[in-house]
Amino acid sequence: MLVTGGSRGIGAACARALADDGWAVALTYRTSPGGAQETVREIEAAGGRATAIGLDVNDARAIPGALEEATAALGGTVLGLVNNAGVRADDLAVSIEDDAWETVLDTNLTAAFRLTRQALRGMVRARFGRIVNVASVVGPRANAGQANYAAAKAGLIGFTRTAATEVARRGVTINAVAPGFIRTDMTADVLQNGALEAIPARRAGEPEEVAACVRFLASDQAGYVTGTTLFVDGGLSA
């Protein structure tokens, strides 16, 4: 199982939950090797198997090598992938600079495509695979100031649906989760701005609550669930 952006937040929670479910986990990090190593230590302390891999998901040429490194570290073909790495660069559409648009689309959407394309090679051959894309409630829903992020996440959901239909007959499932406001470093500023009042549950979600859904979608029990998006948003999109 390869989890991108696994050094903190939702990615780290996913890595822990999946390891707890018996997956050997390779988690990637870009800027936080310390966080990645800490997650690895936590998993190992709980009796699981994990390794940390440095990867800038926007470096297309590095992706095959990262999959190979994960394959070697995990002792077999990577049969699970959680595309979690993501960035924000918020601004009104009228003000978004080209580089802010491209960075967000590249990291949140294009990198997920490239990793999925690479991982599918082994999964299709193995007649088994689990891919979970971490999308967002932003995309299906509007959120002023995040047009680039919304475009990327909506694109990720569209990609999930179509790619899932292409490989379903090979035992490979591709699904998405769409978190709402989750308590992470990435949302700290948003949650301070009164966003909770708009959430029916009147609270932010926890990374572990997203990870529980990812864990289910990656499980054997979810073998007939593919191409769908599971919202984890306290009712925000209801």
Added chain:
Amino acid sequence: MSTTVTPERVEEVVYGALESFGADPSEFSRTVTFEELDVDSLDLAELSQIAEEEFGVPLKGADVKGIRTVGDAIDLIVIRAQ
């Protein structure tokens, strides 16, 4: 790697792949079409991957779209390997 690629070896690998896709070996020949074997686009993508792994021949999507018969695929792999 390319020096060991013979049409016979490619045919053997291609037939093996087709069988793994669920095609009926009694129908295998160089003239049979993939459509007749009920081999679809995902199967062909996997066949490309197998050819790359076995013979070091990368086949792109555009290459594969041009082939109709099993013989087309064998010839393409042999030519690319030379």
